[in-house]
Amino acid sequence: GAVVSQHPSRVICKSGTSVKIECRSLDFQATTMFWYRQFPKQSLMLMATSNEGSKATYEQGVEKDKFLINHASLTLSTLTVTSAHPEDSSFYICSARGGSGYNEQFFGPGTRLTVL
Amino acid sequence: RKEVEQDPGPFNVPEGATVAFNCTYSNSASQSFFWYRQDCRKEPKLLMSVYSSGNEDGRFTAQLNRASQYISLLIRDSKLSDSATYLCVVNMGGGFKTIFGAGTRLFVKA
Numbered sequence: 632g633a634v635v636s637q638h639p640s641r642v643i644c645k646s647g648t649s650v651k652i653e654c655r656s657l658d659f660q661a662t663t664m665f666w667y668r669q670f671p672k673q674s675l676m677l678m679a680t681s682n683e684g685s686k687a688t689y690e691q692g693v694e695k696d697k698f699l700i701n702h703a704s705l706t707l708s709t710l711t712v713t714s715a716h717p718e719d720s721s722f723y724i725c726s727a728r729g730g731s732g733y734n735e736q737f738f739g740p741g742t743r744l745t746v747l
Numbered sequence: 748r749k750e751v752e753q754d755p756g757p758f759n760v761p762e763g764a765t766v767a768f769n770c771t772y773s774n775s776a777s778q779s780f781f782w783y784r785q786d787c788r789k790e791p792k793l794l795m796s797v798y799s800s801g802n803e804d805g806r807f808t809a810q811l812n813r814a815s816q817y818i819s820l821l822i823r824d825s826k827l828s829d830s831a832t833y834l835c836v837v838n839m840g841g842g843f844k845t846i847f848g849a850g851t852r853l854f855v856k857a
Contacts, residue, residue, distance in 0.1 A: 665845070674834070674849040675791065724790050735781070736845060738790040 633659045635727050637739030644715055645747055652710045654725030659706035659711045661727035665736065666698075669722045681708055705729070715746045748773055750846045753835050762788045763770035764825045768851050770818040770835030779838040780811055784831045785850065794820075799812055825855045 634657040643651050654664060663682050667675040679695075681687040681702035689695045700710040708727075712719055723741050726736040753770045760766050772780075772809055780797035795802065799838040808821040818835055835848035 675847045677844060677847075680844055722788070735779075735793060735796070738792065741790045743788075 633657075633727070633737045635661075635725065635737045635739040637742055639742060641743045641745075643745045643747065646716055647714055650712045650715055650744060652712075652723055652725075653697075654708045654710070654727070656668050656706045656727040656729070656737070659698045659727075660729050661708075662705065662729040663727070664702055664708040665726045665728070666700060666708075666710050667726065669724060669741075675724065678710075681736060689722055712744065715744070717746045720744055720746045749849075750774060751835055751837050751848040753833075753848040754851050758849075759856065760825055761855045761856055762825055762827060764855075765821065766825055766853065767822075768820045768833055768835070768853075770820075770848055772816050772818070772835075772837045772846070773838070774839060775813075775816060777816075777837045779837050779840055780818050781838075782807075782809055782818075783834040783836055784849075785834055786799040786831050791847075794833070822853075823855075826849045827855050827857060829853060830855045 636655045638653045665680050666678045668678050669675050677690050678693045679687045679689045679700050681700050683702050683705050687700035702708040722741050724741040725739045728736050757815050782794040783791040784794045785791040795804050795809050797811045799811050801810045806823045810819045832850040832852050834850045838845040
């Protein structure tokens with residue numbers, strides 16, 4: 632299957648700081664990228680969907696000014712958690728769709744964010 | 748009603764057992780169906796797509812019943828390495844979002 636990378640894999644930051652997470656499709660062009668959040672023992676929750684060159688579509692209850700998404704190219708999307716607070720601590724996973732599998736999503740390895 | 752519902756689990760089975768997971772979806776316009784596997788603290792990985800005619804991949808068999816809006820996954824001859832959470836995934840196609848079920852936890856014991 633296609634490869635999606637995510638960086639960093641783990642980040643610990645102080646409350647009030649901003650954290651940027653990168654998601655890259657390494658061997659295919661991702662027309663659509665998705666950002667998910669997963670709290671312990673819970674399912675993936677879609678935060679937003681982004682298409683290259685256009686504004687992201689956020690799910691209900693997700694603050695677009697807090698979770699900034701940029702999908703500047705067909706291989707890169709970034710999620711910036713602004714003014715992070717302890718309740719933002721979670722596992723953030725991106726996925727990308729495109730390439731040979733039209734509806735199949737390929738997931739990045741995830742980023743574990745801990746806000747102190 | 749949730750858009751995608753799965754058996755709550757957890758399923759605790761001995762090695763060699765056959766185990767079946769069920770999943771129902773609410774939107775009849777759904778077009779694509781998948782089973783993903785997620786290991787603890789890891790990202791989900793595609794296990795198999797689910798086709799209307801049913802499909803098999805080794806010990807794994809997936810079935811789709813559009814009339815009942817029902818998907819199943821059968822695992823035969825369970826291995827210890829099958830222990831994971833299995834996610835039922837539904838996509839409506841045409842750029843619509845993908846909906847994940849809450850997952851069913853499987854524990855295979857020696």
